[in-house]
Amino acid sequence: MSDVKISAETRSEFGKGAARRIRREGRVPAVIYGHGGDPVHVTLPGHELMMALKNSNVLITLDIEGREELVIPKAVQREAIRGFLVHTDLLVVKRGEKVTVEIRVLTEGELAPGGGLLEHVLNTLPVEAEATNIPESVTVSVAGLSIGDSVLAKDVPLPAGSTLAVDPEEVVVQVLQPQAEEPAAEGAGATEEEAG
Numbered sequence: 001m002s003d004v005k006i007s008a009e010t011r012s013e014f015g016k017g018a019a020r021r022i023r024r025e026g027r028v029p030a031v032i033y034g035h036g037g038d039p040v041h042v043t044l045p046g047h048e049l050m051m052a053l054k055n056s057n058v059l060i061t062l063d064i065e066g067r068e069e070l071v072i073p074k075a076v077q078r079e080a081i082r083g084f085l086v087h088t089d090l091l092v093v094k095r096g097e098k099v100t101v102e103i104r105v106l107t108e109g110e111l112a113p114g115g116g117l118l119e120h121v122l123n124t125l126p127v128e129a130e131a132t133n134i135p136e137s138v139t140v141s142v143a144g145l146s147i148g149d150s151v152l153a154k155d156v157p158l159p160a161g162s163t164l165a166v167d168p169e170e171v172v173v174q175v176l177q178p179q180a181e182e183p184a185a186e187g188a189g190a191t192e193e194e195a196g
Helices: 016-024 046-052 184-195
Strands: 003-010 027-033 040-045 059-064 067-078 085-092 098-108 117-120 124-130 137-141 150-152 171-176
Touching (some): 003 046, 016 027, 027 046, 040 046, 040 059, 046 085, 098 117, 098 171
Parallel strands (some): 027 085, 098 137
Antiparallel strands (some): 003 040, 027 040, 059 067, 117 171, 150 171
16 A cells, blocks of 8 residues: 655635636645544645555545645546546545545456356455555455356455455356357348348
8 A cells, every 4th residue: 555745735715717727737626524624625736646546545644734634535536538637535544543445356367167257246345444554456366266156255355454344245256157149140131131
Protein backbone atom coordinates (compact mmCIF):
# COMPACT_ATOMS: atom_id res chain seq x y z
CA MET A 1 0.00 0.00 0.00
CA SER A 2 1.20 3.47 -0.85
CA ASP A 3 1.45 6.45 1.45
CA VAL A 4 1.58 9.81 -0.32
CA LYS A 5 1.81 13.38 1.00
CA ILE A 6 -0.10 16.13 -0.85
CA SER A 7 -0.60 19.80 -0.02
CA ALA A 8 -4.22 20.98 -0.01
CA GLU A 9 -5.77 24.44 0.11
CA THR A 10 -9.16 25.16 1.61
CA ARG A 11 -11.71 26.67 -0.77
CA SER A 12 -14.66 28.95 -0.24
CA GLU A 13 -15.94 29.20 -3.83
CA PHE A 14 -18.49 26.64 -4.96
CA GLY A 15 -20.51 25.86 -8.07
CA LYS A 16 -19.67 24.90 -11.65
CA GLY A 17 -17.93 28.17 -12.53
CA ALA A 18 -15.63 27.97 -9.51
CA ALA A 19 -14.91 24.28 -10.19
CA ARG A 20 -13.99 25.06 -13.82
CA ARG A 21 -11.65 27.84 -12.66
CA ILE A 22 -10.01 25.47 -10.17
CA ARG A 23 -9.47 22.82 -12.87
CA ARG A 24 -8.04 25.43 -15.31
CA GLU A 25 -5.41 26.17 -12.64
CA GLY A 26 -4.42 22.47 -12.69
CA ARG A 27 -6.13 21.70 -9.39
CA VAL A 28 -8.99 19.36 -8.45
CA PRO A 29 -11.88 20.24 -6.12
CA ALA A 30 -12.31 17.75 -3.27
CA VAL A 31 -14.36 17.27 -0.12
CA ILE A 32 -13.05 15.63 3.05
CA TYR A 33 -15.63 13.73 5.16
CA GLY A 34 -15.53 11.66 8.29
CA HIS A 35 -15.38 11.34 12.06
CA GLY A 36 -18.50 13.41 12.63
CA GLY A 37 -16.88 16.68 11.59
CA ASP A 38 -18.24 19.10 9.02
CA PRO A 39 -17.14 18.42 5.44
CA VAL A 40 -13.99 20.36 4.51
CA HIS A 41 -13.80 21.70 0.94
CA VAL A 42 -10.29 21.80 -0.51
CA THR A 43 -8.40 21.90 -3.79
CA LEU A 44 -5.58 19.49 -4.59
CA PRO A 45 -2.80 19.63 -7.21
CA GLY A 46 -4.19 17.68 -10.18
CA HIS A 47 -1.02 15.91 -11.32
CA GLU A 48 0.02 14.80 -7.82
CA LEU A 49 -3.49 13.53 -7.09
CA MET A 50 -3.69 11.68 -10.42
CA MET A 51 -0.33 9.96 -9.72
CA ALA A 52 -1.43 9.03 -6.18
CA LEU A 53 -4.70 7.52 -7.43
CA LYS A 54 -2.81 5.12 -9.72
CA ASN A 55 -2.37 3.00 -6.58
CA SER A 56 -5.60 1.42 -5.41
CA ASN A 57 -6.66 2.37 -1.87
CA VAL A 58 -3.81 4.85 -1.50
CA LEU A 59 -3.33 6.39 1.93
CA ILE A 60 -2.86 10.15 1.55
CA THR A 61 -1.46 12.50 4.17
CA LEU A 62 -2.96 15.90 3.35
CA ASP A 63 -1.19 19.03 4.49
CA ILE A 64 -4.14 21.44 4.77
CA GLU A 65 -2.42 24.77 5.33
CA GLY A 66 -0.23 23.40 8.12
CA ARG A 67 -2.66 20.83 9.58
CA GLU A 68 -2.19 17.17 8.62
CA GLU A 69 -5.11 14.85 7.89
CA LEU A 70 -4.89 11.16 6.95
CA VAL A 71 -7.40 10.26 4.17
CA ILE A 72 -8.28 7.56 1.65
CA PRO A 73 -10.18 8.17 -1.64
CA LYS A 74 -13.86 7.30 -1.32
CA ALA A 75 -15.21 8.47 -4.70
CA VAL A 76 -13.34 9.77 -7.75
CA GLN A 77 -15.13 11.48 -10.64
CA ARG A 78 -13.38 11.61 -14.00
CA GLU A 79 -14.30 13.37 -17.23
CA ALA A 80 -15.86 10.69 -19.46
CA ILE A 81 -13.82 11.14 -22.65
CA ARG A 82 -10.41 12.47 -21.67
CA GLY A 83 -10.39 10.90 -18.20
CA PHE A 84 -9.06 13.91 -16.26
CA LEU A 85 -10.03 14.28 -12.60
CA VAL A 86 -13.19 16.33 -12.01
CA HIS A 87 -13.83 15.86 -8.27
CA THR A 88 -12.74 13.63 -5.39
CA ASP A 89 -14.36 12.67 -2.10
CA LEU A 90 -11.88 11.76 0.63
CA LEU A 91 -12.56 9.92 3.88
CA VAL A 92 -10.69 10.84 7.07
CA VAL A 93 -9.08 7.84 8.76
CA LYS A 94 -7.05 7.41 11.93
CA ARG A 95 -4.06 5.13 12.44
CA GLY A 96 -5.28 1.84 13.91
CA GLU A 97 -8.84 2.40 12.65
CA LYS A 98 -10.50 -0.33 10.55
CA VAL A 99 -12.02 0.70 7.20
CA THR A 100 -13.97 -1.24 4.58
CA VAL A 101 -12.44 -1.07 1.11
CA GLU A 102 -12.59 -3.00 -2.15
CA ILE A 103 -9.36 -4.68 -3.25
CA ARG A 104 -8.60 -6.15 -6.69
CA VAL A 105 -8.94 -9.89 -7.25
CA LEU A 106 -6.09 -11.39 -9.31
CA THR A 107 -5.94 -14.99 -10.52
CA GLU A 108 -3.01 -17.33 -11.07
CA GLY A 109 -2.59 -20.85 -12.38
CA GLU A 110 -3.91 -22.94 -15.28
CA LEU A 111 -7.40 -24.42 -15.42
CA ALA A 112 -7.73 -28.20 -15.77
CA PRO A 113 -7.71 -29.45 -19.38
CA GLY A 114 -11.19 -29.39 -20.88
CA GLY A 115 -11.75 -25.89 -22.21
CA GLY A 116 -13.68 -24.23 -19.41
CA LEU A 117 -14.05 -20.45 -19.36
CA LEU A 118 -12.98 -18.55 -16.24
CA GLU A 119 -15.55 -15.94 -15.14
CA HIS A 120 -14.61 -13.25 -12.62
CA VAL A 121 -17.89 -12.81 -10.73
CA LEU A 122 -16.21 -10.30 -8.39
CA ASN A 123 -13.40 -8.13 -9.79
CA THR A 124 -12.94 -6.60 -6.35
CA LEU A 125 -13.44 -8.09 -2.90
CA PRO A 126 -14.81 -6.00 -0.01
CA VAL A 127 -12.56 -6.38 3.03
CA GLU A 128 -12.09 -4.65 6.35
CA ALA A 129 -8.50 -3.67 7.07
CA GLU A 130 -6.50 -1.30 9.25
CA ALA A 131 -6.44 2.12 7.55
CA THR A 132 -2.65 2.28 7.35
CA ASN A 133 -2.30 -1.32 6.13
CA ILE A 134 -4.79 -1.70 3.25
CA PRO A 135 -3.78 -4.47 0.85
CA GLU A 136 -3.70 -3.61 -2.87
CA SER A 137 -4.99 -6.98 -4.09
CA VAL A 138 -5.63 -10.65 -3.31
CA THR A 139 -4.55 -13.55 -5.51
CA VAL A 140 -6.82 -16.53 -6.13
CA SER A 141 -5.36 -19.80 -7.43
CA VAL A 142 -7.46 -21.34 -10.22
CA ALA A 143 -4.95 -24.16 -10.84
CA GLY A 144 -6.70 -27.40 -11.72
CA LEU A 145 -10.27 -26.03 -11.58
CA SER A 146 -12.71 -27.75 -13.94
CA ILE A 147 -16.05 -26.81 -15.49
CA GLY A 148 -18.55 -26.21 -12.70
CA ASP A 149 -15.91 -25.41 -10.05
CA SER A 150 -15.90 -22.07 -8.23
CA VAL A 151 -13.93 -20.23 -5.57
CA LEU A 152 -15.97 -18.65 -2.77
CA ALA A 153 -15.05 -15.52 -0.82
CA LYS A 154 -14.33 -17.64 2.29
CA ASP A 155 -11.73 -19.60 0.26
CA VAL A 156 -9.71 -16.51 -0.75
CA PRO A 157 -6.48 -16.19 1.26
CA LEU A 158 -6.60 -12.72 2.83
CA PRO A 159 -3.55 -10.69 3.88
CA ALA A 160 -2.83 -10.60 7.61
CA GLY A 161 -5.07 -8.14 9.46
CA SER A 162 -7.83 -8.23 6.80
CA THR A 163 -11.29 -9.75 7.21
CA LEU A 164 -14.08 -10.34 4.69
CA ALA A 165 -16.75 -7.65 4.41
CA VAL A 166 -18.98 -9.74 2.12
CA ASP A 167 -21.04 -12.93 2.45
CA PRO A 168 -18.46 -15.77 2.79
CA GLU A 169 -20.55 -17.89 0.35
CA GLU A 170 -20.30 -15.23 -2.41
CA VAL A 171 -18.76 -16.65 -5.62
CA VAL A 172 -15.54 -14.84 -6.59
CA VAL A 173 -14.53 -16.82 -9.71
CA GLN A 174 -16.13 -19.77 -11.46
CA VAL A 175 -15.40 -22.03 -14.42
CA LEU A 176 -18.17 -22.14 -17.02
CA GLN A 177 -18.96 -24.52 -19.88
CA PRO A 178 -18.14 -22.77 -23.17
CA GLN A 179 -21.29 -21.92 -25.15
CA ALA A 180 -21.72 -23.94 -28.35
CA GLU A 181 -21.76 -21.65 -31.36
CA GLU A 182 -24.94 -21.58 -33.46
CA PRO A 183 -24.26 -22.51 -37.07
CA ALA A 184 -24.48 -19.08 -38.69
CA ALA A 185 -24.99 -20.31 -42.29
CA GLU A 186 -28.13 -22.33 -41.52
CA GLY A 187 -29.80 -19.52 -39.56
CA ALA A 188 -29.03 -16.95 -42.27
CA GLY A 189 -30.28 -19.26 -45.06
CA ALA A 190 -33.63 -19.90 -43.39
CA THR A 191 -34.20 -16.18 -42.93
CA GLU A 192 -33.53 -15.50 -46.61
CA GLU A 193 -35.93 -18.29 -47.71
CA GLU A 194 -38.69 -16.99 -45.44
CA ALA A 195 -38.22 -13.47 -46.83
CA GLY A 196 -38.21 -14.78 -50.46
